[in-house]
Amino acid sequence: MIAEKMKELVSNSSVIRKMFEEGKQMAQIHGAENVCDFSLGNPNLAAPNTVNEALEAVIKEEDPVFLHGYMNNSGYEDVRNTVADSLNRRFQTNFTSESIVMTVGAAGGMNVAMKALLNPGDEVLVFAPFFGEYRCYASNVEAKLVIVPPNIPSFIPDAHILANYITPRTKMVIINSPNNPTGVIYPESTIIEIAKVLEEKQKEYSTEIYIFADEPYRELVYDETVKPPFITKYYDNTIVGYSWSKSLSLPGERIGYLAVSENIVDFKELMSALNVATRILGFVNAPSLQQRMIARCVDEVADLNFYKKNRDSLYYGLSEMGYTCIKPDGAFYLWVKTPIAKDTEFVDLAKKYLLLTVPGSAFGCGGYIRLSYCVSPETVQIALPKFNLLLEEIEG
Amino acid sequence: MIAEKMKELVSNSSVIRKMFEEGKQMAQIHGAENVCDFSLGNPNLAAPNTVNEALEAVIKEEDPVFLHGYMNNSGYEDVRNTVADSLNRRFQTNFTSESIVMTVGAAGGMNVAMKALLNPGDEVLVFAPFFGEYRCYASNVEAKLVIVPPNIPSFIPDAHILANYITPRTKMVIINSPNNPTGVIYPESTIIEIAKVLEEKQKEYSTEIYIFADEPYRELVYDETVKPPFITKYYDNTIVGYSWSKSLSLPGERIGYLAVSENIVDFKELMSALNVATRILGFVNAPSLQQRMIARCVDEVADLNFYKKNRDSLYYGLSEMGYTCIKPDGAFYLWVKTPIAKDTEFVDLAKKYLLLTVPGSAFGCGGYIRLSYCVSPETVQIALPKFNLLLEEIEG
Known part of the structure; x- marks a missing residue:
């Protein structure tokens, strides 16, 4: 009996919820420290x-x-x-x-x-x-x-x-x-x-x-x-x-x-x-x-150096492996071209390596993924070799 | 160039703003302590x-x-x-x-x-x-x-x-x-x-x-x-x-x-x-x-005794003068029948006595006014004789 307009939104929202549950399950099976979640744009820095x-x-x-x-x-x-x-x-x-x-x-x-x-x-x-x-x-x-x-x-x-x-x-x-x-x-x-x-x-x-x-x-x-x-x-x-x-x-x-x-x-x-x-x-x-x-x-800012380090590690790390990345001058997102045409397929493949990412099609632009790097530097370090293995699997 | 739907709301809002300005002017001319503002539903108690x-x-x-x-x-x-x-x-x-x-x-x-x-x-x-x-x-x-x-x-x-x-x-x-x-x-x-x-x-x-x-x-x-x-x-x-x-x-x-x-x-x-x-x-x-x-x-409540005293002073005070009031069992509003049919006219008359009230027609029910008694007890004491004079003027 909810409003018509809400029905599709609620069903989309349950897809996101499912992804979230999937991530939690991964963490249970493989250990939270091995799951690299780049899906959330949630600042993980403390306020100043x-x-x-x-x-x-x-x-x-x-x-x-x-x-x-x-x-x-x-x-x-x-x-x-x-x-x-x-x-x-x-x-x-x-x-x-x-x-x-x-x-x-x-x-x-x-x-x-x-x-x-x-x-x-x-x-x-x-x-x-x-x-x-x-x-x-x-x-x-x-x-x-x-x-x-x-x-x-x-x-x-x-x-x-x-x-x-x-x-x-x-x-x-x-x-x-x-x-x-x-x-x-x-x-x-x-x-x-x-x-x-x-x-x-x-x-x-x-x-x-x-x-x-x-x-x-x-x-x-x-x-x-x-x-x-x-x-x-x-x-x-x-x-x-x-x-x-x-x-x-x-x-x-x-x-x-x-x-x-x-x-x-x-x-x-x-x-x-x-x-x-x-x-x-x-x-x-x-x-x-x-x-x-x-x-x-009004003029305070949190310590952005934290994000910059992650940006550099991820951007240079993935680029060196052969991924095509857009160098981010701001925000805390890295936009990466998927080495296979279908971004959602790539996102699914990445899950096998415990890498959680968001398909570009969610932003109206398929063929890319978004990595949110408001994560710990350790997560980036654990993720890099996984991205390498993933690329090797794709390129055969 | 604002949205059509907003135009009437903006013009209503400027009426309220005008009332507010009018109140400020009254305070300047007659002294803030002599203006009794019963128009705002804004708690004037401190949080516990x-x-x-x-x-x-x-x-x-x-x-x-x-x-x-x-x-x-x-x-x-x-x-x-x-x-x-x-x-x-x-x-x-x-x-x-x-x-x-x-x-x-x-x-x-x-x-x-x-x-x-x-x-x-x-x-x-x-x-x-x-x-x-x-x-x-x-x-x-x-x-x-x-x-x-x-x-x-x-x-x-x-x-x-x-x-x-x-x-x-x-x-x-x-x-x-x-x-x-x-x-x-x-x-x-x-x-x-x-x-x-x-x-x-x-x-x-x-x-x-x-x-x-x-x-x-x-x-x-x-x-x-x-x-x-x-x-x-x-x-x-x-x-x-x-x-x-x-x-x-x-x-x-x-x-x-x-x-x-x-x-x-x-x-x-x-x-x-x-x-x-x-x-x-x-x-x-x-x-x-x-x-x-x-x-x-979660279970804290501010000191409601403050409002109760105001309610009693206003309700009994105005009733004794001859106003028809609904006894409020809750909230901090008193609903009073206007002694003349048109509530907006009464609200205007009341202003002469530096009494600020809201016409019932703003709540979809003409012929009444709302008094909000989240005011100081002194305001109530200053207001009561004014309400009396107002009634005397109306009843001749």
């Missing part, structure tokens, strides 16, 4: 000490009615100010508390933005490969997800190809850089080209097209010279969605924000709509205690 | 000390990766167990961790339940007067809110009248007891009659009709002999939504749960759907730190 210290200080020092109480649905004004100031300092932007909405993580933020902007039938463009949950978020507001095919082998979007997919119903383009699942960071030239195409299409169709910049991985960057451009500086109709889930290793706490360009069309009306959407979708507001913590920790 | 102590202990004692990390979208298993045990102990029920979903407050929980169950066009029945946000939640899933008219003067629903409003498309009935805005607690006999009507209608139409028991005020009860019946014991197709916002004075923290009858139709499929809905609506999971706190504070 300063985060817990700030939480304790907030609880001790701040008035409990204020601390645990309701505030404006968009968040505490001082916290939004702190976030705005931090962004302005780091990216030479012009945000104020008025342009920030605190959100229940990045997923909450994207749902709020879609609710505020999209009408049923509106088109949301994503570049394959893409985070599969975008399908659900678009479906929540009856919008249509339109997939721009992958630009192989760079996996950097081609703005001219994008242009072919824009119609009068296009209202949003999702840009996710550093990218899940590829780890690729889109260069400034790409952002400039995309902005140009969107400006032209807005004029051509007399519509507004919004970029939603989904940036939970913004701080997870391994090369100081390859930082993701801050998109509000290139394109006015931009909403940036952020979460501290990865940068502070707080995924369970559900704390993030939306930052809206002050030059976006109908700025004030949109900010009201985001505020109302936060309320009526049932979030009401981002968790208050975590907001207070952010007021004290 | 044990809550902050538990938060500090959790931060100190528990592994930070676990504490701030992802868990099953339905919540930590031990926390769900603790909630189930607490309910079983208190209400002689049979919940297990499998029947509990931790939610981002009661609003989050209701949205998750509606997403899991409702198809576009399904009908959701509410008894007037009702919490206005239900309109938005039903609209989020394209369901149709059907209003059962108020049963004046008791404001206890009449099951026989309810029966006339049930159609083959009825899929949910919301029961909110203790009630916002009336403070009324529905007696056991009413719950039994409603259950009987719903059982009959399910048979008649070969449909399933779910009760959603919205119970954020369950612990706010002023008479030990008038406790709200636990509805899963009377009707199998029941989902209970709870929040600690009021009972622990934590409205900003967004922590609550759904408890599902083990005898509900398609129990396992529904639990999966609730789990998936939590994920895809963007909540992902209830805030992890607050879940860990609940594991230690």
Whole structure:
């Protein structure tokens, strides 16, 4: 008797559950230390000490009615100010508390933005490969997800190809850089080209097209010279969605924000709509205690060196064996071409070696797998020879 | 360029904002101490000390990766167990961790339940007067809110009248007891009659009709002999939504749960759907730190005596003056008949006396106002003579 729309999602979810159970069984039979699970994007780093210290200080020092109480649905004004100031300092932007909405993580933020902007039938463009949950978020507001095919082998979007997919119903383009699942960071030239195409299409169709910049991985960057451009500086109709889930290793706490360009069309009306959407979708507001913590920790970042070491071991290790890998400049994912055409077949073969991976087809791009390297360095070391044996088996 | 559906909501929201600004202006002109604001349902009690102590202990004692990390979208298993045990102990029920979903407050929980169950066009029945946000939640899933008219003067629903409003498309009935805005607690006999009507209608139409028991005020009860019946014991197709916002004075923290009858139709499929809905609506999971706190504070309650004193002063005070009030057995609202027919007119008149109230028409029931008495006892004492003057003015 569940809703029609939920039926397929529930059955997909039971497939994932089955995979998870399968992994647990493997661990029982072969020992957990021999199973290399690269399937989960779950930070395995502790939050910086300063985060817990700030939480304790907030609880001790701040008035409990204020601390645990309701505030404006968009968040505490001082916290939004702190976030705005931090962004302005780091990216030479012009945000104020008025342009920030605190959100229940990045997923909450994207749902709020879609609710505020999209009408049923509106088109949301994503570049394959893409985070599969975008399908659900678009479906929540009856919008249509339109997939721009992958630009192989760079996996950097081609703005001219994008242009072919824009119609009068296009209202949003999702840009996710550093990218899940590829780890690729889109260069400034790409952002400039995309902005140009969107400006032209807005004029051509007399519509507004919004970029939603989904940036939970913004701080997870391994090369100081390859930082993701801050998109509000290139394109006015931009909403940036952020979460501290990865940068502070707080995924369970559900704390993030939306930052809206002050030059976006109908700025004030949109900010009201985001505020109302936060309320009526049932979030009401981002968790208050975590907001207070952010007021004290806005510029903290967890120790990314941990992920960088894993990235280097896996990327160079697998490449030397003969795997074709995309070098990830950010996030904690490695995108690997499967040496056999069918990615799901490769994922099944890999299980024989106790290697758990996710097929690229789950991200709208077959023929690849995603390895999530938020795992221990030991897991990487145990996994490398297994990947070698697997390749040898395939190549005969 | 915001979504069509948002336009009216944004304009309503600016009306509320205007009221809020008006209140601030009044405070500036007349002094904050002279303005009596009964408009906000925002707990003004501090959370019990044990809550902050538990938060500090959790931060100190528990592994930070676990504490701030992802868990099953339905919540930590031990926390769900603790909630189930607490309910079983208190209400002689049979919940297990499998029947509990931790939610981002009661609003989050209701949205998750509606997403899991409702198809576009399904009908959701509410008894007037009702919490206005239900309109938005039903609209989020394209369901149709059907209003059962108020049963004046008791404001206890009449099951026989309810029966006339049930159609083959009825899929949910919301029961909110203790009630916002009336403070009324529905007696056991009413719950039994409603259950009987719903059982009959399910048979008649070969449909399933779910009760959603919205119970954020369950612990706010002023008479030990008038406790709200636990509805899963009377009707199998029941989902209970709870929040600690009021009972622990934590409205900003967004922590609550759904408890599902083990005898509900398609129990396992529904639990999966609730789990998936939590994920895809963007909540992902209830805030992890607050879940860990609940594991230690599940049976704590803030000092309700505070509200009881306000209730008594207001209820007896206004009744003696000649106002017709519904005696609230629970929640922190007083429902008062307006001495002139038009409630909005009365609300405007009251402003002259610096009394801020909410018209009943905002809850689908004109001719009444709601006074929220989560205010200081001093505010009540200052307000009483003002209400008297107001009545004298009206009665000439």
